[in-house]
Amino acid sequence: MEKIVSVKNDRIKAWKKLNNKKGREKQSAYLLESWHLVNEALNANQDIKVILTTTKQLSLHQNELSQYNGELIEINDEVANHLGSTITPQGIFAIVGLPSKEDINENNINGSWLLLDNIQDPGNIGTMVRTADAAGMSGVIFGKGTSSQFNPKVLRSMQGSQFHLKIIEGNLQYWIDILKNKNYQVYGSELNENAFIYSEIVPSENFALIMGNEGNGMQDDLLKITDKNLYIPIKGNAESLNVAIASGILMFHLKK
Missing domain, CATH: 3.30.1330.30 (Ribosomal protein L30/S12)
Known part of the structure; x- marks a missing residue:
């Protein structure tokens, strides 16, 4: 040796x-x-x-x-x-x-997917990937502005769940178009009481959920192309939920 x-x-x-x-x-x-x-x-x-x-x-x-x-x-x-x-x-x-970028393409995309829009905190990213793993999601797409899956802090935070899921780094609009062509429901998330209450959505096998930036939420251009944008009612006095916590609530409800 x-x-x-x-x-x-x-x-x-x-x-x-x-x-x-x-x-x-x-x-x-x-x-x-x-x-x-x-x-x-x-x-x-x-x-x-x-x-x-x-x-x-x-x-x-x-x-x-x-x-x-x-x-x-x-x-x-x-x-x-x-x-x-x-x-x-x-x-x-x-x-x-x-991993080869050719391993995942539009022909083998299936199941439920979590899309990360400009999520920057490694701890949040790791928690979201681990939660997606626990919820039985098929994969996670790291969009523009999201910290890389190979960032040392992100790697540590994911704790190996990245090996149980498909992980893609790419343009979210591109992948949203592909998912919509497969007749997926694409859900956004926003802190807006006029959005759909998440608990009213019927769980399914095939869907996409987009979670936005910790401070600014989802980009406006993405909010406009979703099928429905979901809202989690705040019952107490907190102004908002941490994005990783919110993603967990939504994934476990939406996944059939």
């Missing part, structure tokens, strides 16, 4: 750049951090190029890692701290190939 003990190693320098979009696109790969996410990727048969692990993590997960047939590299704590994006990295990482 190869061992790397210097942060000046050329491969370590290259992998450190996977924490930004330019580096990910150039190398067609992204960096996963923590045993939980690495294990989720292994179980989901993701395209893992390399696993990097400290001696401690190797001893803790030797049985599971023995099933991995790819390149395994031992690193020291200095390298782990350099690569990690948390204050105290666990000491295990995976270099994973970016």
Whole structure:
């Protein structure tokens, strides 16, 4: 097994750049951090190029890692701290190939979908993806302005649910047109008492739900092309609901 003990190693320098979009696109790969996410990727048969692990993590997960047939590299704590994006990295990482954009197209879109319109907080995004997973949704579309699914903070927040769903990054209007052509109901969400009360909507198998920006809500041009825009009545004195909480209420109601 190869061992790397210097942060000046050329491969370590290259992998450190996977924490930004330019580096990910150039190398067609992204960096996963923590045993939980690495294990989720292994179980989901993701395209893992390399696993990097400290001696401690190797001893803790030797049985599971023995099933991995790819390149395994031992690193020291200095390298782990350099690569990690948390204050105290666990000491295990995976270099994973970016999924092909051809894997998902208009011909294999089916089921229920959550669309994220300019959602920027990684914690909100992760909660929404995990909730979509729990609600039995088919996939999530990250629209323009939404933080990337490969952002380290977003990856940590999704906690592996991204491997249980289809994830797309793309233009929401393009995908809304495709879903409408499939006779999907496309629901928007807005803090507007004149919108449809969400509980009056009959649950279904095939639909799309759009959730908008934390502070500004959905873009006006998207609100205009939905079939119905949904409202969650506020019973107490709070001004509004957190977008991730609101998405959970809506998804669990809408999904048949």
